[in-house]
Amino acid sequence: MATLTSRHPFNLYYNAGEYVKICGTQDGYFPDFGHHMANEMGGVWLHPIKLLDGFWLKVTDLDRNIAVWARADGFTSESWGGSRFDYDHGLSHIPVSIERSQFAPDYEKGMVAEYEISAYGKGTTRLKLELLSRTDLRPVWYSDEIGIIPGAGETAEAITSRKVIVKDDAQDWYAMIGSDLPGTEMTVGPEIYGPELTAGKGTGISFVTECTLEEKDVFRFRLFVAGSESSREACEQTYSTIERDHVSLKEQKQQLYDKLDQRAVLFIEGEDELNEQFAWVKRNNQWLVQQVDGIGRGLTAGGPTYPWWFGCDSTYALQGVLATGDHQLVRDTLNLLLEKSKEANGNGRFVHEVTTMGAVSNRGNTQETAHYIAFVWEMFLWTGDDALLREHYDYCVQGIDWLLGEMDPDGDLFPSGYGIIEIAGLNMELIDSAVYTAKALQALEHMSLYLGETKRHQTYQKLAEQTVRAVNDMYWSEKDSLYADAVAPISDIVPKVDYMVSLAEKQGITDYREYVEGLLADAGENQKDRGWLLNKNWVIVTPMEAGIADQDKAQRALEAMRNRDFIGEYGTYLAAMYQQGTMTISTGAHAVAEAAYGYPDHALDLLRRMGKSFSRVVPGSFSEMSPDYGCVVQAWTIYALAVPVVRHFFGVQPEAQHRRVILSPDMPQAWADKKCSLEHLKVGDAEFDIHVESREGKRYASISNASGWTVVLDWKGERRESNEKRIEWQLEQ
Known part of the structure; x- marks a missing residue:
């Protein structure tokens, strides 16, 4: 080893x-x-x-x-x-x-x-x-x-x-x-x-x-x-x-x-560092698994500073865990958090933080409930576990009612409250909460259809369409070609100015007051809700990361973020306004956003930047904060690596409930003539080996499909389908 x-x-x-x-x-x-x-x-x-x-x-x-x-x-x-x-x-x-x-x-x-x-x-x-x-x-x-x-x-x-x-x-x-x-x-x-x-x-x-x-x-x-x-x-x-x-x-x-090393084995010819990092993040996650008798087993957030369970961290990290094949850990973690959410809240709200003594220290931020609902459907697509879906479905229904009821008093489909960026005072209608609410509605649309709940399906379908449109309308800043951090009337912003200025000054930003006063001047006397680009926090990539951004807006926003304002040596800054912190989650979400909209080269560039922090503190691990501080191992790093690579570069779209996998590979140009493989990929109870390689000047995709599932190749608008145990398709060079 x-x-x-x-x-x-x-x-x-x-x-x-x-x-x-x-x-x-x-x-x-x-x-x-x-x-x-x-x-x-x-x-x-x-x-x-x-x-x-x-x-x-x-x-x-x-x-x-x-x-x-x-x-x-x-x-x-x-x-x-x-x-x-x-x-x-x-x-x-x-x-x-x-x-x-x-x-x-x-x-x-x-x-x-x-x-x-x-x-x-x-x-x-x-x-x-x-x-x-x-x-x-x-x-x-x-x-x-x-x-x-x-x-x-x-x-x-x-x-x-x-x-x-x-x-x-x-x-x-x-x-x-x-x-x-x-x-x-x-x-x-x-x-x-x-x-x-x-x-x-x-x-x-x-x-x-x-x-x-x-x-x-x-x-x-x-x-x-x-x-x-x-x-x-x-x-x-x-x-x-x-x-x-x-x-x-x-x-x-x-x-x-x-056994862990034999799951989701990545090999990209000439990418020894990336291959090694991919192998180690799977091991890192095993370090973070915590069992406590009487409470359960689940993936903790990070060691040694956060050795307990988190809602937000889990709904990111577990996407990577699904893609790398430890489906039992996904079940265990989500079930633990579900039980604690029912115990602490009981109304659909998903918990933020649970200690290993079983205490809930934060009953849940707004974004987490939405992200949890969206993740439940993702989990079902990978596992095909009908019983698990039903176990979580009722709480998902309660959760969306909580988001669009108690947390959305003005009825604009944008829940208020804290999101991923937990900065005191910034508990408004934040971009990440709005985006994941749209994703949650899309997830419930699919769940209710699968479960035969026709009336709910129609309701969720309509609400999902409305929310996606609303996010693209209200959060979009045409002037900046970016999505805004928050939506609020000017009356909600004015009382927060002094506090936001103080935060900026602590980060060494001396002209923030002039910046925010310029935003207020642009708003004029208009008291209606509008988008505010307050800090250019990394979560403004979430419309693209979640795949709900309009194509044109996504292209413009991603292009607007490909510069030194947003991206540093080790990846994406937590806030472009400050440029003083980078995390694997900010870089990972940005990489997913690039890959989701067809820019794998830019996604790979972000992963390589993130890779520079590998082993800087602990050999074989990425720190929470890039390059070398915070927790010495952090769970959501597996999301940052596995989701761009598995879901987008290899294009794996699981449909375990139908015993089907769709492949829509979109490899970076640097891999155009390289041997690329992802072996022992687990979907449901099946396993696949996927190889993409060039032979005699032609590019081929080969799939080992021992279980005889339906494999669909979606390649540049052309769809091919097979359930043979050994499949080979020629790709366009």
């Missing part, structure tokens, strides 16, 4: 199973950091509780009288989900090298760290080793708001000289720490620290031994950690399993990632 290595010791890493997440720095340390929980976002987490602040190794050369807390100078992301730390130069002349490898089993509540010490000095090297851990049993962010309060301290009990169990004094939260390090010397207590004085309230546990190594000798030992958020018995049972079965658990994890 592939690995990626870096030598940036103070960068964070994220190492994960489906239960346990480990986050520290790439030198093997665990510094305090984080803002949701000040100084507590790192360490070892068994959501919804934290287990450890961290663990460290002290090495003492008894003959040279040198003692160091080992600090790694090389870090490797293993493609199977583990991490490796190499300690070559940080041991202060002690003639040994150390390798630490660690992983969290995907289906057990614990982790394993294995140390391998290799002697290279002539003669004998006598070492004293201290393996030290610090517990810190505490709940995830926002738990105190729902009455989950940890105790003031912890109680530690030594089971043996190499095994300790720790309990929170107020809650049934447990951590068990042990090692197969030889010897019996051990100390336990809250006063015991390693090289970092971590902020937690916890307990230090120190295992000590001595060993003698001859040249080329190798000494191995392991740290085992297990936890439980409910009982001592469960914690002890998990520990026993991990201690006994750590070898087979590692093999199980490797097999899981092998």
Whole structure:
């Protein structure tokens, strides 16, 4: 399997199973950091509780009288989900090298760290080793708001000289720490620290031994950690399993990632970097899968800052997850969010943020409900799961009623409230909420038709047509050849001017007041709703990304955005007005918009810009904010890569409910004579291999169709159809 290595010791890493997440720095340390929980976002987490602040190794050369807390100078992301730390130069002349490898089993509540010490000095090297851990049993962010309060301290009990169990004094939260390090010397207590004085309230546990190594000798030992958020018995049972079965658990994890790597395998000749990035974003998403007993399993937004579930992030990210074949993760995530939405709202509103303790900290922004409804139909097209569609349909109906009722008091089909851009005060009729409401109505139009609800189908069809027209009329700025950020009367804008100016000034924009006063002057005395291009936020691409923009307007808007006002070195700015932030979501949505309207070359340019941030922080991952800050891994990056490539470059249009796939490839010019393949593409219960290549000056599309589904080639207005198991069509050169 592939690995990626870096030598940036103070960068964070994220190492994960489906239960346990480990986050520290790439030198093997665990510094305090984080803002949701000040100084507590790192360490070892068994959501919804934290287990450890961290663990460290002290090495003492008894003959040279040198003692160091080992600090790694090389870090490797293993493609199977583990991490490796190499300690070559940080041991202060002690003639040994150390390798630490660690992983969290995907289906057990614990982790394993294995140390391998290799002697290279002539003669004998006598070492004293201290393996030290610090517990810190505490709940995830926002738990105190729902009455989950940890105790003031912890109680530690030594089971043996190499095994300790720790309990929170107020809650049934447990951590068990042990090692197969030889010897019996051990100390336990809250006063015991390693090289970092971590902020937690916890307990230090120190295992000590001595060993003698001859040249080329190798000494191995392991740290085992297990936890439980409910009982001592469960914690002890998990520990026993991990201690006994750590070898087979590692093999199980490797097999899981092998299967993941065999889904939706992309190969573009000459695009080694893109192929590699595509493979890694699938692995990244597995890092972000979180199981919590009693709540469910789902894709979290990002690590380590947002290790819980979000509506908005999911309805973007899961589009990429569908396209790369993990349909069970899509079901699990959406069902979890549906249950929490019913529990917190019950009126069709889709939640924004759910912690792993099960608390809903934000009941939902306007855009999220619309985007959820639109996504349900997308999910059905890929899975063909009739029961799943019916499970979500009623809440979708409630959701559109909420959007066009409570959230649309003036009845103009544009719901008010916050959208994706969560800036205080900008809770107007925003472009993304309006666009996704149109998409939601189109989705309900299709759902109701499929389910035989004729009256609703006619209603949704009419409303969808009206809303699409209204978006293209009201949000379009003829002067700017762009869609506006928001629609509002001038009376709604004037009270917000000072606040918007203050936001701009914080970003170093000194002439924003003059800009917005110019907009107000253009509006004159007209008190009717009108479009406002306030910040040129990235969401003004959503009419094109969602495919509802008029063709001429889409062409003009996309052309107007192909410049340095909107696009920087790493992709699309969050706001062209500020040009001070880029995310994979802003770049990805822009790339989808370009590809959706037939501009694959411009879409590929955006993906290549985004690709420059790959591995900048964690080897094998894109950061939340390009190129190198925010979460070190972010779920919606898979949307940014997979949707342009699968849905548009390869042109995959699934109709799983009809056992049919439509292909309408639109490759970038740079790939015109390249071999391009997408193998093991999953649609419903079928799998397809798609190859596009040139032979003897002619271009061919070949499809492996083992299930005998109907495959339709829609190529430049010509449609061809086959259900043969091996299909080959010549394309126009």
